[in-house]
Amino acid sequence: MKKIFSLFVLLICFTNQAQExxxxxxxxxxxxxCQFGMTEKKGCDLAVRIDGKSYFVDGTKLDDHGDAHAEDGFCSAVRKAEVVGxxxxxxxxxxxxxxxxxx
Structure with a gap:
């Protein structure tokens, strides 16, 4: 009975992790x-600011989201984005x- 209970608890834990x-x-x-004042790299690169700290981004690029130098482009404005990472x-x-x- 103890083994079955332990197995059941383990199964529940595994299921919860898989569903996160x-x-x-x-x-x-x-x-x-241009906007966050990051100096580690030259040129223009996409970055995000989370809790006041800026990070360069891997997985998408500046020009994947329109003209960076347009009025609302990334080199001219800070925009909001929904992200997972x-x-x-x-x-x-x-x-x-x-x-x-x-x-």
Whole structure:
């Protein structure tokens, strides 16, 4: 009986972990160099700012989301984006990125 109970608890724990969804969050997105003042790289690169800290992005690029130098482009404005990802090696690795409409 004890073994069956232990197996049941283990099964429940495994099922809960398998059902966990990645956390979706709203972040600021822009050109790291032009808008966030990041100096680690030259040129223009997509970055997100989460809780006041800026990270360059892996998994999507600046020009994947329109003209970066347009009036509402990433080099000219800070935009909001819905993202899923995680910080790895001081970079934000994106698994989902949706640019929200400009205000």
């Amino acid at each position: 969804k990645p956390k979706t969050q709203i972040v600021e997105a822009s050109c790291g160099q 995680e910080v790895k090696d001081n970079r934000f690795v994106i698994t989902y990125f949706k640019l929200l409409p400009a205000n």
